[in-house]
Amino acid sequence: MSRVSDRLSMIDLFAGCGGMTVGFHSEGFRPVLSVEWDLAAAATYAANFGESHTRWGDIALVREDEIPQAEVIIGGPPCQGFSNLGSKDVDDPRNKLWKEYLRFVVTAQPQVFVIENVERFSRTSEFQLLFNEADHGIIKDYELSSGVLLAADYGVAQRRPRTIVIGSRIGSIPLPLPTHAKVPTGDLLPWETVRSRIGSVDEHPATTELPDATTEYFGERIKGEFKGTDIHFGRQPTARSLERYDHIPPGGGRFNLPDHLLSRCWREKKTGTTDVMGRMRWDAPSLTIRTEFFKPEKGQYLHPQWDPVDPARRVNRVITHYEASLLQDFPKDYLWCGSKIEIAKQIGNAVPSGLAAAIARHLKDYLR
Incomplete structure (x- = not known):
C-alpha cells in the first residue's frame, strides 16, 4: 500500500458507520472529512477512522469554508423515501438531501464522486433531476454513469442491489464490470457464500x-x-x-x-x-x-x-x-x-464494504 501522504483524499457524506470508507480505505484512499447526523453511527465511524475529521450533525450546517478539497467524494443520501420498504413518498424531505451532496461537490471540486442508493432510486424523479444538474446545472462539468449493481457480483456474500452513480470531470468512467457470477464463465469467480x-x-x-x-x-x-x-x-x-x-x-x-x-x-x-x-x-x-x-x-x-x-x-x-x-x-x-x-x-444501512472496495479499485485506474 502507498504511503499515507500519497493516498487519494476522499470525503464521505451520510457516512453512517463507515461501510463505504472501509472499502475505499482498503484501496488506499484517505478520508479527510466525513459527515453523519446520527450520533451512534458517527461514533462508530470515529472509533475506526478517527474523530478529528468526523463531523457529527446536520450536513446543511457544514459551511463551505469547512469543506476541504478532495479528489473523491462518496456517499449515500438517505434512501427511506425511495426504498421499497419505506413510504415511497416523493415529497419525503430526505429525498432532497442529494442536493446537499451536490453542494459539497461544487465546493470541494473532486475529480470523481460516487452516489449510492437503493435500487428504486434509479426510477425516481429525483434521479432525473440529478442528471438534469449534470446536463445544464451546477455539476455540468461532470459526466455521469449509472446503473444497478448486485453486491454478489463483486465478491460480497450478499444479494444486495444498489443504484450507483459515478460523476467524473476527467472523462467518462463506466461502472465496474462484475468479478463474480452465480454461474461463472471466463475470468469470473463464483459468488461468495454465507459459509x-x-x-x-x-x-x-x-x-x-x-x-x-x-x-x-x-x-x-x-x-x-x-x-x-x-x-x-x-x-x-x-x-x-x-x-x-x-x-x-x-x-x-x-x-x-x-x-x-x-x-x-x-x-x-x-x-x-x-x-x-x-x-x-x-x-x-x-x-x-x-x-x-x-x-x-x-x-x-x-x-x-x-x-x-x-x-x-x-x-x-x-x-x-x-x-x-x-x-x-x-x-x-x-x-x-x-x-x-x-x-x-x-449494519443494515451500510454499503457492503466489498462493493465499495470494488468501486474504489476501479476508480484508481482513472484517477492515476
Missing part, C-alpha cells in the same frame, strides 16, 4: 447482552466501544418461535410451517413475502441484510445450519449482529458504538 463469511463463527453465542461499557465521542457519552465478537450475542425466543424455526430448512420460509404454527396474517396471505421466517443457505449468498435482521419475521435471517434428519444438528436462531456485520463485509476487528438496535441499524 465463507460466518462458517467459522461459534454457532452458540455465550451471552444475550452487550458488555457494560461506555465511551465518549463529540463530548457525549455513548455505549461502546465493542469489539467484533462483543456483538455476537443471541436472543431469547419463545418456545413457539423455536418450534417454528425447527420446521424451516435452508432456503425455506413461512410456507414450510404447519397450519398450527402460522400466524393469522400468514394464514390469510397465501402469496408474497416469501423470504419472511426464512433460513439462509450455507452455499449461497444471503439476501439483503436489512436493519431488523434480528427479527426472523422480517426476512431470511435464520442461521443456515439445519439437518433434515438430526434435530440436534440444527441451529434455531437468527443471525447475530456480528454475523450480520461479516455478511456486510465489515472487518472482524471493527469497533462498534451504540445500543443493540442502533448497531443493527448501522
Whole structure:
C-alpha cells in the first residue's frame, strides 16, 4: 500500500458507520472529512477512522469554508423515501438531501464522486433531476454513469442491489464490470457464500447482552466501544418461535410451517413475502441484510445450519449482529458504538464494504 501522504483524499457524506470508507480505505484512499447526523453511527465511524475529521450533525450546517478539497467524494443520501420498504413518498424531505451532496461537490471540486442508493432510486424523479444538474446545472462539468449493481457480483456474500452513480470531470468512467457470477464463465469467480463469511463463527453465542461499557465521542457519552465478537450475542425466543424455526430448512420460509404454527396474517396471505421466517443457505449468498435482521419475521435471517434428519444438528436462531456485520463485509476487528438496535441499524444501512472496495479499485485506474 502507498504511503499515507500519497493516498487519494476522499470525503464521505451520510457516512453512517463507515461501510463505504472501509472499502475505499482498503484501496488506499484517505478520508479527510466525513459527515453523519446520527450520533451512534458517527461514533462508530470515529472509533475506526478517527474523530478529528468526523463531523457529527446536520450536513446543511457544514459551511463551505469547512469543506476541504478532495479528489473523491462518496456517499449515500438517505434512501427511506425511495426504498421499497419505506413510504415511497416523493415529497419525503430526505429525498432532497442529494442536493446537499451536490453542494459539497461544487465546493470541494473532486475529480470523481460516487452516489449510492437503493435500487428504486434509479426510477425516481429525483434521479432525473440529478442528471438534469449534470446536463445544464451546477455539476455540468461532470459526466455521469449509472446503473444497478448486485453486491454478489463483486465478491460480497450478499444479494444486495444498489443504484450507483459515478460523476467524473476527467472523462467518462463506466461502472465496474462484475468479478463474480452465480454461474461463472471466463475470468469470473463464483459468488461468495454465507459459509465463507460466518462458517467459522461459534454457532452458540455465550451471552444475550452487550458488555457494560461506555465511551465518549463529540463530548457525549455513548455505549461502546465493542469489539467484533462483543456483538455476537443471541436472543431469547419463545418456545413457539423455536418450534417454528425447527420446521424451516435452508432456503425455506413461512410456507414450510404447519397450519398450527402460522400466524393469522400468514394464514390469510397465501402469496408474497416469501423470504419472511426464512433460513439462509450455507452455499449461497444471503439476501439483503436489512436493519431488523434480528427479527426472523422480517426476512431470511435464520442461521443456515439445519439437518433434515438430526434435530440436534440444527441451529434455531437468527443471525447475530456480528454475523450480520461479516455478511456486510465489515472487518472482524471493527469497533462498534451504540445500543443493540442502533448497531443493527448501522449494519443494515451500510454499503457492503466489498462493493465499495470494488468501486474504489476501479476508480484508481482513472484517477492515476
